[in-house]
Each structure stands twice: as C-alpha cells, then as structure tokens.
Amino acid sequence: MTEHLLKIHNLNKHFGGIVATDRINLAVEKGLIHAIIGPNGAGKTTLLAQLSGQIKPDSGEIEFDGQRITGYGMARRARAGLARSFQITSVVMPMTLLQNVMLAVQGGSGHSFRFWAPVSNDSAMKAAAMASLAEVGLDDRANRIAANVSHGEQRQLEVAMALAMKPRMLLLDEPMAGMGKEEGAMMVKILKRLKGDMTILLVEHDMDAVFSLADQLSVLVNGHIIATDTVENIRINDEVQRAYLGDGHA
Amino acid sequence: MTWFPQSISGRVYAAILLILAPAPFVFEWINQPFYLDLLSRALILAIAVVSLNLILGFGGMISLGHAAYIGIGAYAVGIPSYYDYYNGWLHLALALSVSASFALITGAISLRTKGVYFIMITMAFSQMAYFTFLSLEEYGADDGLVIYSRSEFPQWLTMDGGTSLYYWIFALLLLSLFFTHRLVHSRFGRVIVGSKFNEQRMQALGFNTYRYRLVCYVISAMICSLAGMLLGNFTGFISPDMIGWARSGELIFMVIIGGAGTFFGPLVGTIVYILLEEFLSLITVYWHLIFGIMLVALVLFGKGGIHGWLSRLDRKGAGHD
Numbered sequence A: 001m002t003e004h005l006l007k008i009h010n011l012n013k014h015f016g017g018i019v020a021t022d023r024i025n026l027a028v029e030k031g032l033i034h035a036i037i038g039p040n041g042a043g044k045t046t047l048l049a050q051l052s053g054q055i056k057p058d059s060g061e062i063e064f065d066g067q068r069i070t071g072y073g074m075a076r077r078a079r080a081g082l083a084r085s086f087q088i089t090s091v092v093m094p095m096t097l098l099q100n101v102m103l104a105v106q107g108g109s110g111h112s113f114r115f116w117a118p119v120s121n122d123s124a125m126k127a128a129a130m131a132s133l134a135e136v137g138l139d140d141r142a143n144r145i146a147a148n149v150s151h152g153e154q155r156q157l158e159v160a161m162a163l164a165m166k167p168r169m170l171l172l173d174e175p176m177a178g179m180g181k182e183e184g185a186m187m188v189k190i191l192k193r194l195k196g197d198m199t200i201l202l203v204e205h206d207m208d209a210v211f212s213l214a215d216q217l218s219v220l221v222n223g224h225i226i227a228t229d230t231v232e233n234i235r236i237n238d239e240v241q242r243a244y245l246g247d248g249h250a
Numbered sequence B: 001m002t003w004f005p006q007s008i009s010g011r012v013y014a015a016i017l018l019i020l021a022p023a024p025f026v027f028e029w030i031n032q033p034f035y036l037d038l039l040s041r042a043l044i045l046a047i048a049v050v051s052l053n054l055i056l057g058f059g060g061m062i063s064l065g066h067a068a069y070i071g072i073g074a075y076a077v078g079i080p081s082y083y084d085y086y087n088g089w090l091h092l093a094l095a096l097s098v099s100a101s102f103a104l105i106t107g108a109i110s111l112r113t114k115g116v117y118f119i120m121i122t123m124a125f126s127q128m129a130y131f132t133f134l135s136l137e138e139y140g141a142d143d144g145l146v147i148y149s150r151s152e153f154p155q156w157l158t159m160d161g162g163t164s165l166y167y168w169i170f171a172l173l174l175l176s177l178f179f180t181h182r183l184v185h186s187r188f189g190r191v192i193v194g195s196k197f198n199e200q201r202m203q204a205l206g207f208n209t210y211r212y213r214l215v216c217y218v219i220s221a222m223i224c225s226l227a228g229m230l231l232g233n234f235t236g237f238i239s240p241d242m243i244g245w246a247r248s249g250e251l252i253f254m255v256i257i258g259g260a261g262t263f264f265g266p267l268v269g270t271i272v273y274i275l276l277e278e279f280l281s282l283i284t285v286y287w288h289l290i291f292g293i294m295l296v297a298l299v300l301f302g303k304g305g306i307h308g309w310l311s312r313l314d315r316k317g318a319g320h321d
C-alpha cells in the first residue's frame, strides 16, 4: 500500500488577474522524489510558498502526514517536519556556513528559549551541523562567511540547512539554479544519496537532473497540473510534449 | 584567548574599565566631585544604552521609545518614596515588573509592524507614558517630584554617598554587559541575531521570530528600567522630561556612536556623547550646532561607530574579522 506524506486538495491562488495556482490536486508518496516541472511563471514557486506557509492560498487544503496544516504559519510547518530551500538563496549572509547550519539544527531541535549556555560550546549541535555540511561537501568551508562563498556553495548551503533540520520532507525550489555543470552534477549526487530515505518535492528546470532523480513527475502549466505520472510515461506523453518539452528541452 | 586582550579594541575597552573602576577615589584625591557626578550620569545612561543596543544593535529593532523604561524605573523609586516606602528591594521589584508588563503589552503590538512603523509606534507608546506621567498631579505633574532619600538597602549594599552609588552603577553596568554577552551567544541570541538579517529564513527554520523578539524586547526593557531606578536615586528628582522621545533619540545616537551590535560600543558611545556634550557647552554657546554636525558626520562616515573604527585599526595589523 502506498502512503502519501503530503496531500494537496483543490488549491487555488491568484494575484490580481493572474491565476498562479489553479485547482491543484497532488499527493506525494512517502520516500519518493516527486519533481515538478513547468515553464517560467507556471506557478511552481508560488505552489511551494503555499506549502511552506509563506503565502496563504485563496482556497483549498494542505495535509501533511495526516494533519491539516493549511492554517499553520511558516515556522509551525517547519517544526512539523516540512523543510524548504529557496529559489533565490536565502541564508544568514553575515554568519559562517557552520553558524547557518547550526541555526538549522537548533530550529529542528525544540525551542530556543535558552539564554545562558554559549552555542559555540555545544559540541553535539556542532557535530550535527558538520555532518550536514559534509553531506553537501561543504565541511572544508565551515568557517567561511556565507556572503563570501560562491553562488554554487550558497545553493549547497541551502540544502545543508534544510537537511540539518532533520525534516520528514524537503521542498526544494530549483536547487541547481545558476550552478555550473560541475556544481550541478554535485547537487544531483547529493540528492541521489537522499533518494529512498527522504520524501522530496523538487522543482527543477534542468531536465537531465529531473529525469535522473525523480520517481514521479508533475507538469505545471499556467498554474494547473496537466499531468502526473512516472518519468517514463511523462516522456512519451503527447500533451506534455506539446505544452512543455517540445520547445527544445527533450 | 589569553587573559590579556590581543586586539586594539579589546585593549581600549580593558583600559576604559580599568580607569572606571577606581574613578571615585581618583576624583576625591584631585578634589573634583563634579567629575564623579558626570561619570555617574554617563554610566547610568550607558546601562540604558546597553539595553537598547540589545534590541537595536543585535536584534534590528529600532525603538524610539526606550526612554520610557528609564522613566518607569525612576518613578518606581519616586512614587513609593512619596509615600515613605524607601525599601530598595521594593523599588527594584517595581521597576522590573512594571517595565516588563509595559514592554510585554506595547511590544506585543509594536512587533507586529516593521521598519518605520515600528519606530513610530514605539515612539507613540513612549509618548503615551510621557503624557501619563505628565498628568499625575499628585506626583508633581510637569514640575516633577523630589526624592528625599535614596532607596534603602542592607548596610553592605547601601546607595548612600556618591561613591557607594557609583559602585552600584558600575556593578549594574558590568552585569548588564556580561548578561548581554551571554544572551547574544546563547541559542536565544542566535535566533535574535539571525532574525535581524533574514527573518524569512529564520521562520523557514521553524523559529517563531515574533515570540523571540518579544521576549528580547521585554528583557531589554527590564535592563533599561535598572538605569531608571539608578537615575531616580542619582538625581533625587524625577520628572516626565526624562522620557520624552528626544531622550530616546539620544539613546539611539549613543548606540550608533559606539557601534551598534557590539558589546562595549554602547558604553564608549555614551561616555563620548556625554563628554562631548559637556565640554562643547563649556567652550561655546553654539555647541548644539557643532554637536549636531559632528553627529551627522559620524553617522554618514563613521561606519560601525567607534568600535568599527577601532576594529579597522586591528584589521590593518592582522587579517582577522
């Protein structure tokens, strides 16, 4: 029997006249990588923003692990185990990579109304953060300031932070955006290692990456999901070819 | 780390503390009681500035109403004294509890807003406190209230006499510096600092930034009320003038002159501000103008305040942040 970790029921969102999310229904199976593809402006980021609680939907319901989370704020959803990375890098720039990831560990481990003990002496937290940095291959840059590392490394930091929260599901918004070939390959490797253990909703433009990573694939066009299927079936789907893959991608 | 500070800024701060520690005896020796008064007032304000720096410098919450907590602390001494309740513990408990309550209520509302709106609303609340004190006819209204005797503590803790009061001030200043330092490096402090730079990310990590900020705001207000309690005892006179929004503005200047978001910056900023104010006013009647120009220049060109300047000297030598 398949178990769905995330279920989206009839989600709608518009910005003025733009329909950004149009009656989206989607269920993400536990332990799988479910990719969402679609042209620029299709509404992928808007969908993730609604899942993470950054934007409120106009209507519809979101269910995570059997819990209705539609009314939860961003922080509460994160604590429920839904971690997000941002399309536009969003980390604490003046802090080191290690400090950033330690914050993520902290966020995933109970409240932080602890006023006295210095974080820098917390060896357990440091070890956990270093482990997450190692997972994305940043452990040798732990003490660099986030603002001073390369764009690709900041993208890796985004993923390390999401992982460090020990979430039950990852929402990744174009983790490879703006990366070079090598860095992109590195990211694919990182995500491949997570495959099977982690449930991931992956928004990504890089088709080679998507085809090599995803178990399931949804195609989003103009805010609506026009097809959800296995990667193999999507590849031969005519409608998808016409709507999206036709224009030089496949 | 050794016991002796390695950086230029560290050495300057250590030197300042070493000068401050025996100050009353030095001033007595050279027979200049006025300097002790000046320094006592500066260090009292420094406590308020340290508390403001906690929310403004480390937390990015620019409050233009912090002087209200000085007022609350001072009236927590003045009003009981008016009824002949001189017990110092009572004054202390009142200052801390009333400031905490006022901060909790006004902070809960103010922190729903951001940026300029936060500045305006904190100012509005402090003006509310100002007009409330102004309307208290019983306690002198705008004429203020004379406090005839200092808060009473056990003999070994007495505030009576300039030297004893100075060491009260000095001790509370050191405590508030130490406490801020611990706080900022704790888990709580990391959340506060992180939220200053990227609130969205902090929320995505699971932190309810509003709650953390509110607690920080309350802690800051309580520390500030200690400054008020000391000021009431020091001047022996309280009036609504202590808490007008211009006073809050001065506190912000002191934070910025010293270096917002640094530990010793606020102390140095306050001392420099008070000394400049004092000596410029001796030299010329146009001192407000000169002072104003200096402040503008400092804000425009003195990135990071005095601390920023000192650590740039450091970086020239070494290569460390």
Ligand SMILES: Nc1ncnc2c1ncn2[C@@H]1O[C@H](COP(=O)(O)OP(=O)(O)OP(=O)(O)O)[C@@H](O)[C@H]1O
Pocket: A015, A018, A019, A020, A038, A039, A040, A041, A042, A043, A044, A045, A046, A047, A087
């Ligand atoms: N805050 C907003 N206000 C108004 N319109 C918005 C807002 N956010 C997104 N939109 C619009 O909604 C549509 C969907 O945008 P979204 O960013 O979700 O697309 P996307 O699929 O992530 O695109 P990309 O591949 O370029 O990242 C676009 O037309 C966009 O202009």
Ligand SMILES: [Mg+2]
Pocket: A044, A045, A046, A087
């Ligand atoms: Mg997008």
